[in-house]
Amino acid sequence: xxxxxxxxxxxxSSDDFKKGKxxxxxxxxKARYTWxxxxxxxxxxxxxxxxxxxxxxxxxxxxxxVPPRMFCSYCFRPTDEWVYVKDTGRVNTAVVxxxxxxxxxxxxxxxxxxxxxxxxxxxxxxxxxxxxxxxEDVKNRKVFNMRVKAVWKKPExxxxxxxxxxxxxxxx
Amino acid sequence: xxxxxxxxxxxxxxxxxxxxxxxxxxTLGLAGEKFFNGLKNGKILASTCxxxxxxxxxxxxxxxxxxxxxxxxxxxxxxxxxxxxxIQYVDGSGKKLDEGVIWALIKYEGVRGGIVHKLxxxxxxxxxxxxxxxxxxxxxAxxxxxxxxxxxxxxxxx
Amino acid sequence: MRMNIHFKxxxxxxxxxxxxxxxxxxETPRELAWEAxxxxxxxxxxxxxxxxxxxxGSAPDAFDGIHMQGEYMVDGAGGYKKPFxxxxxxxxxxxxxxxxxxxxxxxxxxxxxLVVAEEKMSPALPHPQYVFHHIFDPITDKPLxxxxxxxxxxxxxxYMYKYNIKKEDIxxxxxxxxRNALDHPxxxxxxxxxxxxxxxxxxxxxxxxxxxxxxxxxxxGALILTSEEYAKQxxxxxxxIDGVGWNLDTTYWTNRDLAFPKYLYYAGxxxxxMAGIHNPxxxxxxxxxxxxxxxxxxxxxxxxxxxxxxxxxxxxxxxxTERDGDLPINxxxxxxxxxxxxxxxxxxxxAEIFWQLRKEAGKxxxxxxxxxxxxxxxxxxxxxxxxxxMRV
Numbered sequence: 001x002x003x004x005x006x007x008x009x010x011x012x013s014s015d016d017f018k019k020g021k022x023x024x025x026x027x028x029x030k031a032r033y034t035w036x037x038x039x040x041x042x043x044x045x046x047x048x049x050x051x052x053x054x055x056x057x058x059x060x061x062x063x064x065x066v067p068p069r070m071f072c073s074y075c076f077r078p079t080d081e082w083v084y085v086k087d088t089g090r091v092n093t094a095v096v097x098x099x100x101x102x103x104x105x106x107x108x109x110x111x112x113x114x115x116x117x118x119x120x121x122x123x124x125x126x127x128x129x130x131x132x133x134x135x136e137d138v139k140n141r142k143v144f145n146m147r148v149k150a151v152w153k154k155p156e157x158x159x160x161x162x163x164x165x166x167x168x169x170x171x172x
Numbered sequence: 173x174x175x176x177x178x179x180x181x182x183x184x185x186x187x188x189x190x191x192x193x194x195x196x197x198x199t200l201g202l203a204g205e206k207f208f209n210g211l212k213n214g215k216i217l218a219s220t221c222x223x224x225x226x227x228x229x230x231x232x233x234x235x236x237x238x239x240x241x242x243x244x245x246x247x248x249x250x251x252x253x254x255x256x257x258x259i260q261y262v263d264g265s266g267k268k269l270d271e272g273v274i275w276a277l278i279k280y281e282g283v284r285g286g287i288v289h290k291l292x293x294x295x296x297x298x299x300x301x302x303x304x305x306x307x308x309x310x311x312x313a314x315x316x317x318x319x320x321x322x323x324x325x326x327x328x329x330x
Numbered sequence: 331m332r333m334n335i336h337f338k339x340x341x342x343x344x345x346x347x348x349x350x351x352x353x354x355x356x357e358t359p360r361e362l363a364w365e366a367x368x369x370x371x372x373x374x375x376x377x378x379x380x381x382x383x384x385x386x387g388s389a390p391d392a393f394d395g396i397h398m399q400g401e402y403m404v405d406g407a408g409g410y411k412k413p414f415x416x417x418x419x420x421x422x423x424x425x426x427x428x429x430x431x432x433x434x435x436x437x438x439x440x441x442x443x444l445v446v447a448e449e450k451m452s453p454a455l456p457h458p459q460y461v462f463h464h465i466f467d468p469i470t471d472k473p474l475x476x477x478x479x480x481x482x483x484x485x486x487x488x489y490m491y492k493y494n495i496k497k498e499d500i501x502x503x504x505x506x507x508x509r510n511a512l513d514h515p516x517x518x519x520x521x522x523x524x525x526x527x528x529x530x531x532x533x534x535x536x537x538x539x540x541x542x543x544x545x546x547x548x549x550x551g552a553l554i555l556t557s558e559e560y561a562k563q564x565x566x567x568x569x570x571i572d573g574v575g576w577n578l579d580t581t582y583w584t585n586r587d588l589a590f591p592k593y594l595y596y597a598g599x600x601x602x603x604m605a606g607i608h609n610p611x612x613x614x615x616x617x618x619x620x621x622x623x624x625x626x627x628x629x630x631x632x633x634x635x636x637x638x639x640x641x642x643x644x645x646x647x648x649x650x651t652e653r654d655g656d657l658p659i660n661x662x663x664x665x666x667x668x669x670x671x672x673x674x675x676x677x678x679x680x681a682e683i684f685w686q687l688r689k690e691a692g693k694x695x696x697x698x699x700x701x702x703x704x705x706x707x708x709x710x711x712x713x714x715x716x717x718x719x720m721r722v
Contacts, residue, residue, distance in 0.1 A: 001348070001515060001681075001685055001691070001692065002515070002690075002692030002693065003512075003513045003514065003515050003693050003694070004692075005515045006515070007348055007349055007369075008349050008350065008357075008365040009349040009350030009352060009355045009357065009362070009365065009549070010202075010355060010356040010357060011350060011352040011353075011354060011355055011356075012354050012356050013354065014353075014354070017354070022199055022356060023199070023204075023205055023317055024197050024198055024199045024200060025197075025198050025200070025318060026195050026196060026197050026198065027195065027196050027395070028194070028195045029191045029193050029195075029395075030190075030191075031190060032188070032190045032191075033188070033189050033190065033468075034186045034187065034188050034189075035186065035188075035189065035468040035469065036184070036185075036186055036187075037184070037185035037186065037187060037469055041469050041470075042183055042184050043183070045185050045469070046183050046185070067469075067470055073580060092488065092584075092588070093484045093485070093487050093488035093491065093588055095480060095483035095484050095487050095535050095536055095537065095538075096535065096536035097479075097480060097483075097534075097535040097536075098534060098535065098536075099477055099479070099534050099535065100475060100477065101459075101463055101476060101477050102192070102456075102457070102459060102460060102463075103457050103459040103477070112480055112484070113484070114484055114488075114584045114588070123587065124585050125584040126584055127470065127471055127474060127476070127480075127584050129474060135536070138487075139536055139537075141490075144491050160185060161473055162469065162474060163473050163474070187468050187469055189468055189472070191392075192460045192463060192464075193395075193454050193455070193460045193461060194455050194456050194460070195455050196395030196453045196454060196455070197452070197453050197455055198358075198453055199354075199355075199356045199357075199358070199452075199453075200356075200358070201356065201358030201360075201361045202356075202357055202358075202361055203358075203361070204358060232405070233357075233361050233364070234368070234405075234406070236405035237378070237410075238378055238379070239364065239367065239368055239377070239378035240368075241368070
């Protein structure tokens with residue numbers, strides 16, 4: 001199909017819309033959800049409250065899953081054992097976010113990373129924030145393979161959420 | 173192998189959340205624009221595929237049988253007919269309404285489709301399938317090009 | 331994997347249609363699907379009554395804002411009173427809907443299938459980004475304030491780290507694709523830009539900048555697939571779909587090798603085996619690989635074995651992937667240039683290979699004489715590869 005073919009479709013701009021040139025109807029979604037965390041993740045969140053990171057181990061292949069899972073997706077059988085992993089690890093990859101969840105600009109840039117925890121199987125990273133890391137060290141890739149440790153909320157402030165870990169910071 | 177169970181329900185976590193989309197905006201499209209403009213002018217418009225001889229209400233910009241384009245729009249007749257009806261006693265969240273609302277599917281002769289709308293100026297015991305009805309529109313100045321420009325349908329007095 | 335590669339019917343593509351791709355289109359989703367379907371039918375010399383069954387594809391319902399969108403679309407997509415199927419694998423849906431259309435014909439169930447894909451991302455306000463927020467794990471990811479671009483940026487950075495790739499080389503993809511799109515009739519963002527423009531554009535999530543990303547779009551596309559017997563009745567120039575492949579990686583995306591798309595390696599292997607391709611780099615003449623981000627074109631070339639690991643940026647720098655190069659990639663202009671109405675963008679890619687192999691691409695026609703092409707999409711939680719291999 002050549003460039004000069006005229007294709008159907010009636011484009012309009014956000015300006016057209018704001019000026020009321022585009023007829024429409026609108027609706028507000030009111031969906032509210034409750035997500036059940038299930039057995040593995042309920043225990044994981046409960047342990048975060050205690051300042052510990054818990055995982056599940058599959059005895060067949062030896063994999064240690066973080067976050068924990070009740071079944072091994074490789075062996076397709078139940079996992080066998082609860083094991084604790086350390087709150088230290090290594091940065092697999094990291095980026096600097098200048099925007100928030102809604103695409104709005106952040107006041108301060110935020111460094112986020114995939115972190116492979118000590119004691120978990122290779123490649124079992126988790127997503128979290130990094131603190132006390134210069135964005136420049138992300139851009140020049142010094143952050144890769146950096147050793148980091150979790151910085152926890154005070155015990156009385158923890159609520160059993162992934163945010164009970166405030167962020168991970170470099171180990172001196 | 174071990175299958176764990178949670179015995180203490182306090183440790184079973186439930187995470188609440190909601191859908192953050194602020195709102196949806198649905199543009200009316202080619203046929204919708206014609207239809208809702210019609211309502212503004214106190215008319216119920218249908219579209220007709222000349223090739224297949226089918227008239228659609230609400231109107232379509234294309235024929236669902238032959239997939240040809242439709243550009244012929246015309247007003248449906250003055251007399252509609254109640255094809256089926258129901259009475260709503262509770263609202264969307266299950267709360268009892270003070271007064272029941274009668275909803276009907278209204279069809280027109282020779283027209284495929286119809287309009288779902290309220291019935292008014294009629295008692296429950298007068299309702300019947302096949303009842304002839306007409307639309308009651310809002311005052312012209314108050315119409316906005318929405319389905320609610322029709323307030324309700326009422327029985328045609330003989 | 332053991333796989334049967336002997337099917338009842340060889341499957342041909344004999345028609346294609348598209349609407350404009352734009353940030354906002356006034357038509358309803360049904361009307362867009364109808365426009366695209368009508369064009370594809372006309373292009374094939376068919377009427378709707380000739381079609382045995384219809385496959386429809388679109389991404390999450392939450393974009394159009396209509397639940398059970400497959401059912402909503404049925405008359406516009408031409409599926410009324412016919413066996414009608416909606417398929418969905420996120421961004422991979424467009425090419426996957428072609429694969430699903432292929433099943434119908436290859437199995438002998440139907441002879442003539444209409445495949446339609448449609449997407450309107452404009453209804454969700456204030457921004458479709460809010461819809462993407464809902465694809466993440468509500469327990470581990472969402473509480474951190476995750477943004478969709480984070481995960482792509484994390485993948486891109488790992489890829490750059492592993493193979494020591496410069497942003498300048500990745501930006502070349504955006505420059506090439508937006509320039510190619512200047513010659514595409516549906517294109518939303520065809521433009522002459524430079525590497526400096528990309529590197530100076532707004533930094534969203536380092537290393538991802540504004541011009542590294544494809545736009546938000548509305549649009550629709552459609553294709554006609556038939557068995558060999560019927561293809562010959564309608565056209566002298568069918569394009570054969572000789573291989574299809576698809577494969578999913580784990581949804582625990584933090585557990586993957588982010589530097590290499592294994593899901594695509596497996597999907598490609600499946601399609602190549604079916605098509606009897608042993609050396610993809612030599613045997614594929616032209617490819618439309620999924621490029622919602624510029625680095626993804628490179629990542630996907632490597633997953634598809636069109637380049638060795640870490641080699642795609644070098645091929646790009648050397649001009650190999652230009653329209654007049656030895657391995658033209660995204661001659662259409664891709665998602666970066668033509669636009670990204672999710673499922674419809676996948677159809678656009680298959681349609682481009684259809685036109686390239688029929689030598690009907692006009693100004694976009696690649697310099698070499700292509701006989702084998704490939705189209706690919708990527709989706710779900712960045713975990714599925716969907717591939718078709720086409721021949722004349």
